[in-house]
Amino acid sequence: MTNQLLEFAEQLSDVREHLTATPRSIREGKLKRVSGIVLEVEGLPLSIGSSATIVSQAGDLSFDAECIGFNGGITYLMPLDQVEGIAPGALVYPASTPVDYGGGYTTKEAIKPLPIGEALLGRVVDGLGRPIDGKGDASQNITRQRRTILNPLDRTPIHEPLDTGIRAVNGLLTVGRGQRVGIFAGSGVGKSVLLGMLARNCVADVIVIGLVGERGREVREFCEETLGPESFRRAVVVAAPADASPLARSKGGSYATDVATWFRDQGKHVVLIVDSLTRYAMALREIGLSLGEAPVARGYPPSVFARMPELVERVGNGANPDGSITAFYTVLLEGDDTNDPVADTARGILDGHFFLSRELADSGHYPAIDIEKSISRVMPKVSSREHLMSARRVKQLYSRYMRGRD
The missing domain is CATH 2.40.10.170 (Thrombin, subunit H)
Structure with a gap:
């Protein structure tokens, strides 16, 4: 009798597990x-x-x-x-x-959190957090986080300069840790050259690179040639090329920002490079128009101009004074038009902008930064008075030369 009861109990347990x-x-x-x-x-x-x-x-x-x-x-x-x-x-x-x-x-989670953590260093993933470098799963021992809105009063002020390794920037357009800078350029004026110089030479603990909507062949070139082995070891590359779906491209920009904010919150100094903010906006445009939103400015629906500040405001300095995100966003100027709606919006939400000159690029001068049109809004906060006076004097002399030449 006892054996029968034990057998019945085991069967009942199996049924319960199956029902669960x-x-x-x-x-x-x-x-x-x-x-x-x-x-x-x-x-x-x-x-x-x-x-x-x-x-x-x-x-x-x-x-x-x-x-x-x-x-x-x-x-x-x-x-x-x-x-x-x-x-x-x-x-x-x-x-x-x-x-x-x-x-x-x-069973899957209703809203999938993306993998974020130290295990991503030296890896290349797509906009959904899936590894594409053939090195195996990147989600082991990785923290997953939800996005939170940072109270603006909790942000640590920008008071420390960032060494970019580029003398034209350090001397005339000094960047501060936690600053957000736009690199405005048309096609073929050395945008990739400047990004490569920043990625290799910036003094930072972690480099996060978001390649959003660009040519697929550039991903490998950027990892192997532009970054190089030394910089790649401390870098995370998020690649959402032009052939990815609009949703994957938009997520690529957001995911790169998520990765950067996680490292910032761990007390790391991060350099975030997003190439490009324009392609991110174009992906949002495709999504918005597909849902029936009305275009308001050159085909862009209103939601695009709401999402751009949302992305940019997540970077910068956080509540932890030991960490920071210095961000560089490339903005494409179609036909060198500086009044493009995306470019116009970006100028208003960023802390500075570097304009690249086609004339300088055509003459073989790199980086082709037009110092007359470029500005760093935090330079007065992170530079000495003597430095500011010298930079202003150089700009004045350069401007007089450009106006007075034949």
């Missing part, structure tokens, strides 16, 4: 329509930023997507990768729902 692993209910929606890069799903309400999985009717294909909006009973999703082989009626599951793909139930 089995979902009580499975929420699912159906793909109703695909409009450009937006997937319209009915029957599955989701919150903004929540992850979802789209499964083909045959069950042989699945894709990850993210909720970017909703209207009535329709939820708008945007895929994180290219979507092929999906037909109307495909099932869509929230990522928090256990779903059986044939090998048992798997």
Whole structure:
């Protein structure tokens, strides 16, 4: 009798474990329509930023997507990768729902936090935190964090200069630790040259590089040639090239900022390089227009000009006086037009701007910084009076020379 009771208890325990692993209910929606890069799903309400999985009717294909909006009973999703082989009626599951793909139930978090931590140093990841350098998983022993808004009164004032290793910058456009600088340039004027000089020569504990929307071939070149082995060991490269989805490109800029803020909060001095802020804005434009937002300035919807300050304001100095983020954002000037809406917005939210001169670049002068048009707004706070007077005198003499030459 006792053996029978023990056997029954074991069977009951097995049944209990099976019931625990089995979902009580499975929420699912159906793909109703695909409009450009937006997937319209009915029957599955989701919150903004929540992850979802789209499964083909045959069950042989699945894709990850993210909720970017909703209207009535329709939820708008945007895929994180290219979507092929999906037909109307495909099932869509929230990522928090256990779903059986044939090998048992798997569960994902509703809003996926991205990997952040020391293990990312010397690694190249995409805008979703997935390693693309062939060195294995980068998520082991990595802290995951949520974004928080920093109280402006908690920020440590900028009072210390940053040695960029570039004499033209150190002498005439001195940058402070925690400053945010825009590098404004048209095509072919030495933007990559200046970024490489900054990445190699800046005195910093960690370098975070966000390559957003640029050519894919430049990623390897930047890691191997521009950075070099010594600088690469203390760098984290987030690559979201031009062929990535708009959502992945926008996440690339945000993720690079997340990584930089984590290291800052650990007391590290960080240099953040984002190439480029314009491509980030273009990715946001694609998302906004796909959702039906009205274009207000050269095709850019209003949400773009709300998200740009949101990204930039997360960097700089934090509450910990031992850490800082000095950020350099490249801004592309189409046709060398300085009144481009993205460039105009960037000038207003950054702490300084370096304009690159096509004339100097054509003459072989690098870095091709136009010191007349460029400014560092924190230079008076981090430089001595003698330094400021000397820099002002050099600018005056240079300006007179440029105006008086034939």
